[in-house]
Amino acid sequence: MEISARNSFKGTVKKVVHGSVSSEITLEVAPGVELVSIITKSSAEKLGLVEGKQAYAVVKSSDVIIAID
Template sequence: MAISAINVRNQFKGTVKEIIRGSVVSEVDVETPYGIVTSVITTRSIDELDLKVGAEVVALVKSTEVSIARI
């Protein structure tokens, strides 16, 4: 599958580092040159995308809100 056009400016190429499967939703950790990006997606999507640890992927980040907490 090739991505020919997409309206997401923040794209990070990386490798799947860990998958924590749940019955409905799962967590996917992607190691990028900038650090780890974690995505929560449906377990069905993991199966349909055939995601496995070590797979090369692109993390597409699109958000309308960024929260900040003081430390």
């Protein structure tokens, strides 16, 4: 994976909360360290984000973007 953002953190999906339009994704990037991102529900489903899956928190400016390999 190559991206323009300089900061990315690999972690494990700890929690997924789906709403009608958006999903709240919690990643554990280190023991006791969690990052939370709100993404569209369709993106969460397309990425197959479920508890236990490995993913990345990609930070660019004020946004946290979720990515997978």
